[in-house]
Amino acid sequence: MAVSSIPRTPVDALDRPERHIDPPTTLERLWRWVRAPLHLPDRFQRWRLRAALPAIHRHAGRLAMLDDVALNDHILSLRRRLLADGLTPRLRCETFATVREVAWRELGMAHHDVQLMGGLALLEGRIAEMPTGEGKTLTATLPAATAALTGVPVHVITVNDYLAARDAEAMQPVYRRLGLNVGAIVHEMSPDQRRTAYRADVTYCTNKELVFDYLRDGRELSHDRTPLLAHAARLKGSLDDRRLLLRGLHFAIVDEADSVMLDEARTPLILSGRDSNDPVDIALIDDVLALAGQFREDEHFVREKSQLHLTEAGRQVLAEQAERRLEARGNQSAWLGRARREWLLQQALVARHQFQRDRHYLVRDGQVQIIDEHSGRVLADRRWEQGLQQMIERLEGCEPSDPNRTLARLTYQRFFRRYQHLAGMTGTADEVRHELWRTYRLRVVAIPPHKPSQRRDWGVTTFNTPNERWDWIARRAGELSAQGRPVLIATVSLADSEALSLALGERGHDHAVLNARQDAEEAKVVAAAGRRGAITVATSMAGRGTDIALETAARDAGGLHVIIAGLHDASRVDRQIAGRCARQGDPGSVEWAVCESEPLLDELRGWQRHVGVLHQRLKRAQHEREKRHARERARLLDADWNEADQLGFSGRGE
Numbered sequence: 176m177a178v179s180s181i182p183r184t185p186v187d188a189l190d191r192p193e194r195h196i197d198p199p200t201t202l203e204r205l206w207r208w209v210r211a212p213l214h215l216p217d218r219f220q221r222w223r224l225r226a227a228l229p230a231i232h233r234h235a236g237r238l239a240m241l242d243d244v245a246l247n248d249h250i251l252s253l254r255r256r257l258l259a260d261g262l263t264p265r266l267r268c269e270t271f272a273t274v275r276e277v278a279w280r281e282l283g284m285a286h287h288d289v290q291l292m293g294g295l296a297l298l299e300g301r302i303a304e305m306p307t308g309e310g311k312t313l314t315a316t317l318p319a320a321t322a323a324l325t326g327v328p329v330h331v332i333t334v335n336d337y338l339a340a341r342d343a344e345a346m347q348p349v350y351r352r353l354g355l356n357v358g359a360i361v362h363e364m365s366p367d368q369r370r371t372a373y374r375a376d377v378t379y380c381t382n383k384e385l386v387f388d389y390l391r392d393g394r395e396l397s398h399d400r401t402p403l404l405a406h407a408a409r410l411k412g413s414l415d416d417r418r419l420l421l422r423g424l425h426f427a428i429v430d431e432a433d434s435v436m437l438d439e440a441r442t443p444l445i446l447s448g449r450d451s452n453d454p455v456d457i458a459l460i461d462d463v464l465a466l467a468g469q470f471r472e473d474e475h476f477v478r479e480k481s482q483l484h485l486t487e488a489g490r491q492v493l494a495e496q497a498e499r500r501l502e503a504r505g506n507q508s509a510w511l512g513r514a515r516r517e518w519l520l521q522q523a524l525v526a527r528h529q530f531q532r533d534r535h536y537l538v539r540d541g542q543v544q545i546i547d548e549h550s551g552r553v554l555a556d557r558r559w560e561q562g563l564q565q566m567i568e569r570l571e572g573c574e575p576s577d578p579n580r581t582l583a584r585l586t587y588q589r590f591f592r593r594y595q596h597l598a599g600m601t602g603t604a605d606e607v608r609h610e611l612w613r614t615y616r617l618r619v620v621a622i623p624p625h626k627p628s629q630r631r632d633w634g635v636t637t638f639n640t641p642n643e644r645w646d647w648i649a650r651r652a653g654e655l656s657a658q659g660r661p662v663l664i665a666t667v668s669l670a671d672s673e674a675l676s677l678a679l680g681e682r683g684h685d686h687a688v689l690n691a692r693q694d695a696e697e698a699k700v701v702a703a704a705g706r707r708g709a710i711t712v713a714t715s716m717a718g719r720g721t722d723i724a725l726e727t728a729a730r731d732a733g734g735l736h737v738i739i740a741g742l743h744d745a746s747r748v749d750r751q752i753a754g755r756c757a758r759q760g761d762p763g764s765v766e767w768a769v770c771e772s773e774p775l776l777d778e779l780r781g782w783q784r785h786v787g788v789l790h791q792r793l794k795r796a797q798h799e800r801e802k803r804h805a806r807e808r809a810r811l812l813d814a815d816w817n818e819a820d821q822l823g824f825s826g827r828g829e
């Protein structure tokens with residue numbers, strides 16, 4: 176039974192007219208008016224970018240008259256002029272017009288004006304905020320090709336391997352026609368394949384692969400600590416550049432910039448190696464886990480804002496237990512020091528209570544594999560640090576792996592600042608524009624949509640238990656599918672996607688599932704998700720970047736309907752998922768189905784847990800979590816500044 180409902184479309188009245196997005200309230204109008212002067216710089220930027228369009232169109236008109244041979248000659252001459260004169264404003268417009276013409280001839284898509292504006296903003300080193308589905312992939316070809324034609328190596332960075340490979344392949348005809356080559360880095364590649372891909376004019380890759388490759392290069396260069404020493408070594412002949420993977424950090428265009436540069440920047444990237452010389456103390460791990468199993472919540476430990484803390488009673492029990500173990504001549508070093516034993520126990524409590532199977536990790540082939548909280552994908556050879564991995568392996572009855580030894584570490588904040596020229600694009604940057612400026616000195620420019628959005632918001636429906644929610648969603652999806660509309664249901668965790676799949680199966684609804692366990696057929700699932708009546712259940716794997724192309728019959732039936740089952744850590748993520756529908760002026764709708772057992776509610780404490788309807792409490796929890804994450808990022812960066820810089824081998828430094 177749904178407990179309350181903030182405006183909703185009842186299941187039994189699906190043929191009623193849909194509710195449009197609410198008009199702004201008086202308070203919202205007032206707030207907009209107060210904020211209006213703050214947006215003036217943004218308006219000025221848009222006006223400035225728009226002012227460059229007539230020149231691009233003039234060149235485009237001329238290029239459209241050329242036959243294929245003449246266009247190829249023009250490209251050659253343009254390249255020569257770019258290499259000789261550099262990127263003058265005139266050549267910039269001419270290059271944009273050329274890329275546009277080539278995209279039209281090779282892909283059948285000519286950049287819209289707003290995409291040209293987005294491309295200009297990227298070339299100037301800004302964050303172009305373009306609504307979801309506006310064609311950022313095509314937009315990125317403008318600055319990427321322009322920079323590559325002037326001889327600058329370009330990295331187009333995105334959030335997952337699937338998107339890196341897809342975008343490189345889809346845009347390759349444009350680059351090829353311009354005489355440029357394209358590389359794509361995916362996880363499975365060997366060092367030689369990576370080197371070749373990085374040597375391309377434009378390289379598509381993910382942030383993780385890129386930073387790990389950079390760290391690997393840093394280790395190669397560890398004897399030549401500064402650029403000067405590296406140069407000296409090169410002159411001496413003792414440094415062979417061929418062993419390096421990257422060609423330095425020149426121009427980066429970061430797709431889904433808020434995710435890559437902020438959401439993922441809460442933890443440093445750690446390059447580690449297995450340390451087989453330091454075997455795992457299984458007896459100690461078992462002992463600590465057993466002890467943690469006796470600790471009760473609220474008595475021995477408390478959960479505060481998703482973190483666990485020992486209470487005074489918990490500390491006392493731990494001290495007594497440690498004494499007993501010391502008397503029995505147990506592992507002296509682990510139990511003797513107070514800080515060490517408390518830390519060990521806290522790790523065990525975290526392993527027991529904070530990490531859930533099929534939400535934070537999955538067990539496959541006898542191994543614990545981490546699920547990336549942002550992309551919903553398996554991080555194949557990533558492991559938790561400081562004994563946590565072994566504890567979880569033990570709890571899951573897997574063979575504990577060798578502990579890790581940290582070889583190098585780096586935060587995204589410091590990494591991206593090392594690029595000589597940095598730009599980004601995303602559909603959701605407005606609320607983090609100040610942080611992007613503070614951290615990366617990147618300004619956000621909001622680019623308007625090509626066509627007004629036709630997305631309709633059906634509101635929020637709330638439930639007491641997950642089972643009620645799954646039943647309701649299964650019924651809803653079945654009814655919409657029968658009307659010919661494709662339905663995408665986004666769940667917060669892998670376990671949720673499987674529970675929902677079960678409910679759909681019980682009702683006899685054909686559906687596809689896309690999650691970390693069933694990721695092999697990703698391209699096929701996404702390709703089928705826009706067919707008439709298709710039902711697709713997905714974790715955040717189908718969030719950012721996923722482009723669901725609609726069949727004509729599906730578009731005529733009302734377009735894709737998205738059901739968001741549970742709020743994510745940041746409202747930006749929810750908006751990205753909603754952005755899978757109503758793209759490029761298509762029709763589409765979105766609604767939320769939330770439940771009293773939402774994990775996000777852990778973020779609230781005291782009165783916050785009890786005041787307001789569920790959806791308001793969830794929004795409050797989301798806001799609290801966003802604030803906490805922003806604080807964590809700021810703390811991490813501060814801590815990082817204080818560390819000695821081990822890797823200043825490329826780019827402009829900080």
Ligand SMILES: Nc1ncnc2c1ncn2[C@@H]1O[C@H](COP(=O)(O)OP(=O)(O)OP(=O)(O)O)[C@@H](O)[C@H]1O
Pocket residue numbers: 284285286287290305306307308309310311312313601602719720721722724754758759
């Ligand atoms: N100029 C254009 N003309 C025609 N179709 C276009 C044009 N630009 C983009 N598209 C189409 O629009 C769809 C969405 O493009 P894309 O996936 O790049 O959007 P996006 O802005 O990256 O979305 P997201 O924010 O979800 O990542 C694609 O199917 C693409 O082919």
